[in-house]
Amino acid sequence: GNLWGYGKEDGPSVWHKHYPSAKGNQQSPIDIVPHQVSHDPSLGPIVLNYDHCTSISISNNGHSVVVEFDDSDDRSVILGGPLVNPCRLKQFHFHWGGKGCCGSEHSVAGKNYASELHLVHWNAVKYRTYGEAATAPDGLAVLGIFLQTGDDHRWLHMITDALFMVKFKGSVTDFRGFNPKCLLPSSLHYWTYPGSVTTPPLHESVTWIILKEPITVSERQMSKFRMLLFTAEEEDQRMRMENNFRPPQPLKGRKVRSSV
Numbered sequence: 001g002n003l004w005g006y007g008k009e010d011g012p013s014v015w016h017k018h019y020p021s022a023k024g025n026q027q028s029p030i031d032i033v034p035h036q037v038s039h040d041p042s043l044g045p046i047v048l049n050y051d052h053c054t055s056i057s058i059s060n061n062g063h064s065v066v067v068e069f070d071d072s073d074d075r076s077v078i079l080g081g082p083l084v085n086p087c088r089l090k091q092f093h094f095h096w097g098g099k100g101c102c103g104s105e106h107s108v109a110g111k112n113y114a115s116e117l118h119l120v121h122w123n124a125v126k127y128r129t130y131g132e133a134a135t136a137p138d139g140l141a142v143l144g145i146f147l148q149t150g151d152d153h154r155w156l157h158m159i160t161d162a163l164f165m166v167k168f169k170g171s172v173t174d175f176r177g178f179n180p181k182c183l184l185p186s187s188l189h190y191w192t193y194p195g196s197v198t199t200p201p202l203h204e205s206v207t208w209i210i211l212k213e214p215i216t217v218s219e220r221q222m223s224k225f226r227m228l229l230f231t232a233e234e235e236d237q238r239m240r241m242e243n244n245f246r247p248p249q250p251l252k253g254r255k256v257r258s259s260v
């Protein structure tokens, strides 16, 4: 059964009933207000060593579309910036809206983007497994990239062309040789703050690193995400996968820092 979702009955406003972290002191996403951000000159650049990336599969988990990576060694890591230890790339996924409206999870001075890409990494230096890291305050590092609509993105078709294979919840298919480096904007300038995973169990285990520069994708490419379904093939009620984002949460005194 689905313990949680994005609908009226099981959406973000009632997640606290099963997931107490929902009312915690460092929940995500947040609204980032640039002129309230403190510039921290000690924050170095982030480095993404994705060269020997090892994507394995693409799947529909009933909440988003997820590309999983082989994280059995340190071939694909994020390091530098606010991170003490390099963190291994485990998966990436997206959050998006309905036609033409909002869709991102973080916002910038109240502005929402059409979508937000999350590259999830875990601290394999300090923790033995991903599951262990996912519950530790310094366990995860998620790189967030905003998607705005405009021209076609020259590489996103590699993902959107595969979406028909994972239309239904629970579907998975091979997805090898994809390097997410092709989804990065030209600048790696970022904001960073301590937060949580934005879906249940809402563990407060994430060092968020949000890139300031969005990437551009077309409305046509975005529409392909909306042909995915929240529901499994055997379910009668088909529900289109869209608006799978959590709204901004209280900052509760946290500092958002910026690299430049």
Ligand SMILES: COCCCN1C=C(N)c2cc(S(N)(=O)=O)sc2S1(=O)=O
Residues within 6 Å of the ligand: 118, 120, 130, 131, 134, 140, 142, 196, 197, 198, 199, 200, 201, 203
């Ligand atoms: C074994 O750990 C399970 C709990 C944590 N994970 C499950 C998510 N739904 C999730 C959401 C994430 S998001 N939207 O904050 O990037 S990262 C992430 S996750 O780290 O992959």
Ligand SMILES: [Zn+2]
Residues within 6 Å of the ligand: 093, 094, 095, 118, 198
């Ligand atoms: Zn996410």
